[in-house]
Amino acid sequence: MKRELTVLSITLGLLLGVVMAAANVYLGLYAGMTVSASIPCSVLALGFYRALKRDSFYEINVVQTMASTGESLAAGVIFTLPALVLVGAWNSFPFWPTTLIAACGGVLGVVFMVPLRKALIEDSPELIYPEGVACAQVLRAGAQEKDGKGFKVVLQGLGLGALFKAGSALLGIIKGTVEKATFAGKSSIFVGGDISPALMAVGYIVGLPVSLLVLSGGLIAWAIAIPLMGTPVAMEGSAALDVAWGLWSTEVRYIGVGAMVVGGLWSLLGVRKSFGAGLRAMKNADSSSGDLSPTILGILLAVNVLAIAFLYETMLHNWGHTLIATVAMVAASFMFVAVSSYVVGLVGTSNNPVSGMTISALLGTAALFLVLGFKGDSAILATLGVAGVVCCAACTAGDTSQDLKTGSILGATPRALQIAQLLGAVVPALILAPTLTLLHEAYGIGDKLKAPQATLFASLTKAIFGDGTLPMDKIAMGAAFGIGVIIIDRVFMKNSKFKLHLMPIAVGMYLPVTLATPMVIGGVIHWLASRKHPGRDEGRDPGVLLSSGLVAGEALMGVTVALVLVSGLDFHVKIPELAQDILSVAAFGGLAWFLKKKASA
Numbered sequence: 001m002k003r004e005l006t007v008l009s010i011t012l013g014l015l016l017g018v019v020m021a022a023a024n025v026y027l028g029l030y031a032g033m034t035v036s037a038s039i040p041c042s043v044l045a046l047g048f049y050r051a052l053k054r055d056s057f058y059e060i061n062v063v064q065t066m067a068s069t070g071e072s073l074a075a076g077v078i079f080t081l082p083a084l085v086l087v088g089a090w091n092s093f094p095f096w097p098t099t100l101i102a103a104c105g106g107v108l109g110v111v112f113m114v115p116l117r118k119a120l121i122e123d124s125p126e127l128i129y130p131e132g133v134a135c136a137q138v139l140r141a142g143a144q145e146k147d148g149k150g151f152k153v154v155l156q157g158l159g160l161g162a163l164f165k166a167g168s169a170l171l172g173i174i175k176g177t178v179e180k181a182t183f184a185g186k187s188s189i190f191v192g193g194d195i196s197p198a199l200m201a202v203g204y205i206v207g208l209p210v211s212l213l214v215l216s217g218g219l220i221a222w223a224i225a226i227p228l229m230g231t232p233v234a235m236e237g238s239a240a241l242d243v244a245w246g247l248w249s250t251e252v253r254y255i256g257v258g259a260m261v262v263g264g265l266w267s268l269l270g271v272r273k274s275f276g277a278g279l280r281a282m283k284n285a286d287s288s289s290g291d292l293s294p295t296i297l298g299i300l301l302a303v304n305v306l307a308i309a310f311l312y313e314t315m316l317h318n319w320g321h322t323l324i325a326t327v328a329m330v331a332a333s334f335m336f337v338a339v340s341s342y343v344v345g346l347v348g349t350s351n352n353p354v355s356g357m358t359i360s361a362l363l364g365t366a367a368l369f370l371v372l373g374f375k376g377d378s379a380i381l382a383t384l385g386v387a388g389v390v391c392c393a394a395c396t397a398g399d400t401s402q403d404l405k406t407g408s409i410l411g412a413t414p415r416a417l418q419i420a421q422l423l424g425a426v427v428p429a430l431i432l433a434p435t436l437t438l439l440h441e442a443y444g445i446g447d448k449l450k451a452p453q454a455t456l457f458a459s460l461t462k463a464i465f466g467d468g469t470l471p472m473d474k475i476a477m478g479a480a481f482g483i484g485v486i487i488i489d490r491v492f493m494k495n496s497k498f499k500l501h502l503m504p505i506a507v508g509m510y511l512p513v514t515l516a517t518p519m520v521i522g523g524v525i526h527w528l529a530s531r532k533h534p535g536r537d538e539g540r541d542p543g544v545l546l547s548s549g550l551v552a553g554e555a556l557m558g559v560t561v562a563l564v565l566v567s568g569l570d571f572h573v574k575i576p577e578l579a580q581d582i583l584s585v586a587a588f589g590g591l592a593w594f595l596k597k598k599a600s601a
Contacts, residue, residue, distance in 0.1 A: 002058045004416040009059035012048060013420060014427045016041050016063065017070025021428035022435045023555035024071045027198055028078035029439060029449040030558070037071035038064050038135040038402065040154050040548035046139070047151030061139060061412050062420045065403040069424030072399035073106045076392030077432050079358055082445045082454035083384050087462045089377050092440070098433035100311045101385065104304040105333070105392025106425025111300050112337035113397040113404075114291050114418055120341055121405050127345025132405030139410065153542050153598065157549020158556075160591060161197045165557035167587070168195065170564060172572035175584040176448075177514050181240035187227035190244040193517030195584045197591055198554040201547035203522025204595065210504050211523030215516040217256065217508020225252045248512070254471045256510030257456055258478025259485075261359060263502040266486055290414045300422075305330060308389060315381045321374065328368060329386045332361045336390055337397040344398040345405075354394050355453055355503065362387040362457060366464050379465040384457065396425055435559060442562035452511050482506060521592055522547070529599035543599025550595075 020037040028034045045063040049056060081098060084090040120127055138150075167174040179192025203211040226247050235243050308329060313322040336357045365386045369379050400421050407417045436445075443449045463470040482502050489500035508516055529543050530536070564571070575583075 002413060002416075003056055004058045004062050004413060005419060006056075006059055006062075008054075009056070009062040010066070010420070010423065012045060013063040013066030014070075014423065016044065016067035017424045017428045018431050019556065020067050020552070021070040021074040022431060022559050023552050024074040025078050025432065025435050026439060026449075026555040026558045027202075027551060028075055029082065029445060029451045029454075030196075030198070034071065034075040034078075037548075038068040038131060038406070039138050039544060040552060041067035042135055042138045043150045043154050043545060043548075047154075050151075057139065057410070058412055058416075061407060061410055062416065064135065064139075065407070065417050065420045066424035068399050068403060069106070069396060069421045070428030072395045073102055073392060073425055073428055074432065075354070076105055076395040077102050077388065077436070078451065079355065079453040080384055080388040080391050080457060082436065082440075082451045083458035083461065084381070085440065086446050086451070086455060086458035087380055087384075087466065089380050089384070093433045093436040095433045097311055097315065098436065099429050100307055101388045102392055102432050103426045103429035104308050104311075105389040106396040106429065107300060107304050107422060108330075108333050108389065109337055109340075109393035109396030110400050110418060110421045110425060111297050111304070112334055112393065113341050113400045114297060115294075116338065116341050116401075117291055117404050117414060120345060121401065121408050124345065127342070129345045129402050129405035131344075132402035133409065135402070135406045136409040139406070150542070150545050153545040154549040157201070157546040157551075158553040159549075160594075161201075161550040161553025161555075162557040163553075164195070164197045164587070164591070165554045165561065169558065169561040170571050173575060173580065173583060174587055175580055178581050178584055179241065179514060181244050183231075183240045184227070186230040188231065188240045188243040188247070189227060190222050190241070190513070192514045194514045195588045196515075196518050196554065197550040197588075199515055199518040200522040200525075200588075200592060200595065201550035203519030204526045204543055204547040204599070205551075206519075206523070208520075208523035208527040209498060210501075211516070211519045213501055213504035214508035214511075215513070215520045217259075217505040218511065218513030218516040219508075220505075221248065221252045221256065221509040222513040225255065251471060251474055253510050254459075254474035255478035255481065256506050256508075257459065257470075258475035258480075259482035259502060259506035259509060260355070260456060260478075261363075261475070262479045262482030262486070263506045265360060266482075266502060292415055292418050312382065312385055315385060316378050318378070321378065321382060324368070324372065325365075325382045325386055328365050329389050332364070332386065332390045333393040336361065336394040340394040340398040341401045344401050354391060354398070355507075357394050358387055358391040358453070358457075361390040362460065366461065370464070375465055377466075380461045383461050383465070387457065396421075438559065438562045438566060442565040450511060450515075452507065456510065478506070478509070518588070522595070525592065525596045525599060528596060532600050541599065542601060543595060546595060546598050 016037070020041065024034040024037070042060065042064040045060045049060055077098070081093065081101065085093065121129065164174065168176050175195055177192060177194050179190065181188050181190040183189070222244070226244055229247050229251065231238075231243050232247070235246055238246070305326065309322055309326040312325045313319060316322050316325065339357065340354065362383060366379075366383050369382060374382060403421065404414060404417060406412075407414060439445065439449060445451050446455055459470060485500050485502045485505060489502075493500060526543060529541070533541075
């Protein structure tokens with residue numbers, strides 16, 4: 001009998017799930033994206049079990065399954081719930097509403113995906129599930145590895161990422177951003193980049209093509225649009241740096257909003273066949289395939305729908321509105337779980353267009369509520385409440401699919417992994433509200449933590465239902481730009497290996513260009529390493545392991561420093577700004593060299 005769900009595997013899996021959820025909350029709010037926890041947690045679990053001299057292949061798979069489910073849950077939450085604070089509907093992140101939206105959304109993602117498992121994962125050879133395959137390779141290779149080399153590389157990344165964040169946020173000897181601007185006539189010319197190991201690591205993990213797309217969006221906004229606008233009358237006399245940031249925050253980023261909306265709708269249109277395939281798979285599901293029974297799935301579905309309905313009623317205080325919101329949530333969750341489960345099999349979790357799905361769910365729900373006469377804070381709460389559950393369900397379903405693919409390759413028991421995924425969706429949800437509150441008080445969501453998706457959703461809902469205004473001319477300009485990018489990609493780059501994916505370009509326009517700079521450095525390092533080791537599996541790439549450690553180390557130290565900042569302690573060291581700039585660039589350059597050395601080994 002396989003030893004899978006044991007006290008040790010469940011305990012370690014939940015611990016790593018909580019840690020990765022907290023880390024990805026920070027990273028997602030900072031950079032607008034998260035990274036998969038499966039590979040780093042697999043390596044950490046292998047090292048832990050090896051230290052205990054306990055060889056249990058299937059237990060380790062349960063550990064990484066639970067850990068990655070916690071990470072995906074964080075992605076669903078940070079894309080939507082901070083918008084409620086940004087629009088003023090919430091003053092903070094109340095524990096039970098935040099926890100219920102996350103946990104119920106995560107459970108629905110698992111419940112709706114389970115009937116799809118056999119049809120999509122076992123009976124659809126065209127669906128690769130790349131992260132699931134890579135994780136299986138890591139576990140197989142790790143079982144044969146005796147020196148724990150991969151474990152040590154992840155620990156190195158953890159230490160270096162934490163050290164950089166402590167030097168930046170705690171001591172202040174390393175700048176978070178090195179930036180300069182000057183005037184050329186009336187135009188502000190800006191250069192700069194974030195000193196962030198996590199962003200460089202994200203660039204390495206996603207690769208050079210995606211990093212270049214994000215940078216291209218940033219350059220369009222910061223090197224073309226901002227200089228062309230000159231200096232508005234209201235900003236005359238301001239420093240060049242203030243002019244650049246002012247134009248971006250009030251004008252230029254809304255070009256990115258228009259492009260993101262078009263990108264979201266286009267991504268949804270692009271997966272229409274995937275939705276049909278997902279529905280057919282659900283219709284033909286085999287209840288005797290080793291999965292959780294239909295009875296258990298039905299009970300879980302009923303409990304979660306009732307819990308969300310109760311939550312919506314406490315938020316809206318109107319049972320009619322609550323019923324409509326609940327029906328919209330269930331329908332959208334069902335649809336996008338099917339889409340997400342199919343799409344990640346084709347393009348992987350990293351390329352899963354969850355932002356586009358959530359934008360579509362938000363706009364569709366908002367349109368429904370407008371027709372029914374909803375307005376004010378109750379409409380904003382209902383719309384974002386539905387979008388939050390849908391986003392958590394779609395994110396969790398994509399991750400669940402990859403983990404079940406790993407289990408299928410390794411011969412694990414589907415039912416055991418599905419129980420692990422349910423636990424991984426519920427327990428880490430308990431720490432999301434405190435983590436969000438802590439980060440908001442320490443750094444400011446929408447300020448030092450840009451929260452790009454949540455800021456976009458806040459702007460949209462406030463303009464639709466509240467007294468907010470949007471520069472519609474800039475949004476229309478961005479929408480036209482997005483349509484142009486799609487046409488160029490479909491007509492002129494049909495046979496090219498390099499694709500002009502709109503969403504990364506739009507995100508690059510919407511985010512400060514300083515975030516794209518370290519990402520491209522990471523992407524270049526990945527490209528150089530891949531030239532030296534062509535065809536190397538991701539699971540055997542020490543650059544991926546080191547990068548995963550860098551992401552987790554910086555993010556976890558970011559949460560830790562937040563505790564210090566909230567307590568009122570100050571450890572900042574006063575040094576001249578020029579010396580700080582030189583030290584920051586030199587330290588980041590040294591880390592980039594170290595990543596290249598490891599990745600090329």
